[in-house]
Amino acid sequence: MISFVNLTAQREKYRFELEKAEREVLDSGCYIGGPQVQALEKELSEYLGGNTHTITCASGTDALTIALMTMELHPGDEVIVPDFTFIAPAECVALLGGFPQFADIDRKTLQIDPKSVKELIGPRTKGIIAVNLFGQCAPFKELREIxxxxxxxxxxxxxxxxxxxxxxxxxxxxxxxxxSFYPSKPLGCYGDGGALFTANEDYAQKIRMIANHGSAGRYQHEIAGMNSRLDALQAAVLRVKLRHLDEELVVRRQNAAMYDAFFAEYNRTAAAGEKIVPQKIETGCKCTYAQYTVLAENREGFIQKLKAAEIPYCIHYPSALRNQPCFRLYRKEPLGGIIWTEEDHPDPNSVKVSRKTISLPVCAFTDVAEIIEKLKANL
Ligand SMILES: Cc1ncc(COP(=O)(O)O)c(C=O)c1O
Known part of the structure; x- marks a missing residue:
């Protein structure tokens, strides 16, 4: 059976290095923080070019919460988030009492649309959370100008x-x-884990403080913070995997290129209602392909064929965030609060895309050639 993310094959390949690193931690008696975590933070900063402070924490969701606390988000503040992504960015804003505002996306790249961001800015807007969706960088040049x-x-x-x-x-x-270092992420550990990065020394200090019970020194708590730590075992695993990240990303990109070529050929003869179009990756972007995501005009039909071919798939994401029950209250209706209808305002791209999107296995330990053979036989 093909797995969606083949973590067992990855472990098999690095088994010797991983077991050595894991044993060292277990024998060290130091399980939270300590030299492994410090070394990982240094290596992550070096990977990013050396000008960045890295502070590890317990998950990507915690990292977002800590980042918002560092920016001093207050109840009632508005933060613009993409409408099509995992729930965490909007959820963290809401948990801190802020109001997420849902920006539409580009229907081809699936990234946050700067035009939509601009339209949402009001007197209470404090910031933007931009997501590098599926491993492609968001349009930061335009976002930074805004x-x-x-x-x-x-x-x-x-x-x-x-x-x-x-x-x-x-x-x-x-x-x-x-x-996030969630296990299935391009750089994943064997549990939950996350990190924050900043070039700003003051933010870095504050992040460390918030992640450690708001504490600047032992039992001295400047602000109400949280307990969000990466443990030493996860750090040791991540240090091994970081050494192999670039070679894995090369294979992920090769896998994606094989799918791209297959779908380009398929679309040459497919009927309009059967086309399957990969997420557009902007020229010059080296994507991590956390997901290889396509837009299938007939998603249900495609799913039946994937099932017949025993090819695993995931739907990232089946709903735009604005339509999640937990966010209904946060929706800002255009036209001065008048509830809009489909006729007045057609669905945004985020909603349209959520009806077509589907992701295929792409990790460095997936045999994409085998999957393409199965697709050829079934599509
Ligand atoms: C875009 C995005 N943000 C945040 C998170 C949260 O990360 P974690 O699962 O480590 O809390 C995820 C996890 O899938 C994600 O995809």
């Missing part, structure tokens, strides 16, 4: 994109950037 003009901060959610780059590395665009 942020500068309106005095907003940018939090870069790079949970899916550690290792991506355009003219600069992902995780260096935002005032604060975050990533």
């Amino acid at each position: 942020a500068t003009e309106h005095k907003l901060w940018i939090i870069e959610d790079s949970a899916q994109a550690f290792g991506a780059r355009t003219n600069q590395m992902a995780c260096t665009f935002g005032d604060i950037a975050i990533t």
